[in-house]
Amino acid sequence: MSKTKVVQWDPADIKEELLKKYPPKVARKRAKQIMINEATESEAPPEIVANVRTIPGIITMRGCTYAGCKGVIMGPTRDIVNITHGPIGCGFYSWLTRRNQTSPGPDGENYMPYCFSTDMQDQDIIFGGEKKLEAAIQEAYDLFHPKGICIFSTCPVGLIGDDVHAVAKKMKAKLGDCNVFAFSCEGYKGVSQSAGHHIANNQVFTHLVGENKEPRTEEYKINLLGEYNIGGDGFEIDRILKKCGITNIATFSGNSTYDQFASAQHADLSCVMCHRSINYVADMLETKYGIPWIKVNFIGAEATAKSLRKIGKYFGDKKLIDKIEAVIAEEMPEVEAIAKDVRSRTEGKTAMLFVGGSRAHHYQELFNEMGMKTLSAGYEFGHRDDYEGRRVIPDIKIDADSRNIEEIEVEADPELYRARKTEEEIKALEDAGYEFKHYDGLNPDMDKGTIVIDDLNQYEAEKLVELLKPDLFCAGIKEKFSIQKLGVPMKQLHSYDSGGPYAGFKGAINFYTEIDRLVGSKVWSYMKAPWQENPELTATFVWE
């Protein structure tokens, strides 16, 4: 494929091209998920349809509810034994496939390298798997004596009706010193992994948060919500927080431990990185314990500085504010020098970003810092608020699929609720432009006339690349090689390929230098797909 951009496409034509091959009914549905960003200062961009079922037959980029619960939220916690209740495939294929890093800690309690599964067989499906699950919990306990054991339901478990919660309750009582609880996170439970996040949030909040009553005496205590330590991002953020004198009580859930979750109620502020996966916990912490939450972003050096200042402003203490400024002043010169050098080569280059439910938003910061333009972006499983901002939440229609997920009732705790700021203090901050519980979503990041696409699929991804020829495409492993075969470099923004961290100041430097190499490499222009060289497939028998 030639990389010269011969045609200047109109976004409406691109949309039409993407839809052209579909049968009319499919095209009508997809049209509502492909949005031309027309936001202006005065008017909001058009609505996008999101968090709805993928049309059968389409090769989606999405994962399942079990993946969102077991893999995304609970996966990065090292000292909880995670048992997959189901056939071996679900456990095996979700075993260490996400690059959430951990440090084993002084106690060395780390079960992440293990794969625990009840390995259900045909007879368990027919006669029920509860006994097998009970035995698996007992076996894990006897071997490791962990603080907690979590049970994750896979599709067949839901279909045959095993009562995983009753088993967990029974075993918790029997074992005495081990917190056992379960998740009804069957893969089919929602339209994507997003449902699994919600289910995980509810159970962790119900069974774990608040367990550790030991008071905490550190200064400037925060929770970092929605940071999963992919490629070591969380390590870099923790380095910066520590340098500023900020205490991170609990990360949900990168490099986390049982005790971090159990102590989260001691924080005075929740900082939300990935809004999609964890906003439920942020809200529940506020309702039950009185901890306010703010949106932060540690992807991008400027964004990191901004987020630190936001934390400083909340606590309003001169000592902290000065320290934060000193840290920014110390870290920024190196970042800026490298950004400037890289920018001389990356300025004006173009990218497309299709990742999960928050990174297509966060990473635009890093690309902006390099002078790169995002032509098209979208989420696999974002909801409308992740595109259009939280202001649309009251207008989001609850459908049967969302109703499938339990909404738990949370009330102010009669003993532990403590408003961290008085109403006047909150108001004074807000009057000065401070935003609590605020998130604008992805659309405002995008230039006018760019294309925002929800639940992009294999066909549309290739078509987009063919039409717009970006200098870089960012998505996941399923997309990687099909895009590279089109002669366009592809960066995985889920796993970071083998790179990272990309968060914080050191992460920004890593990202700039890697992307510079990727988009500047000549190798892609030599790329010829096999069918371009030999249009006709030929084959011989091995015995010939």
Ligand code: CFM
């Ligand atoms: Fe949040 Fe994530 Fe993401 Fe996500 Fe994910 Fe991930 Fe992601 Mo892959 S929690 S929504 S379910 S930031 S695993 S660390 S990279 S799709 S954009």
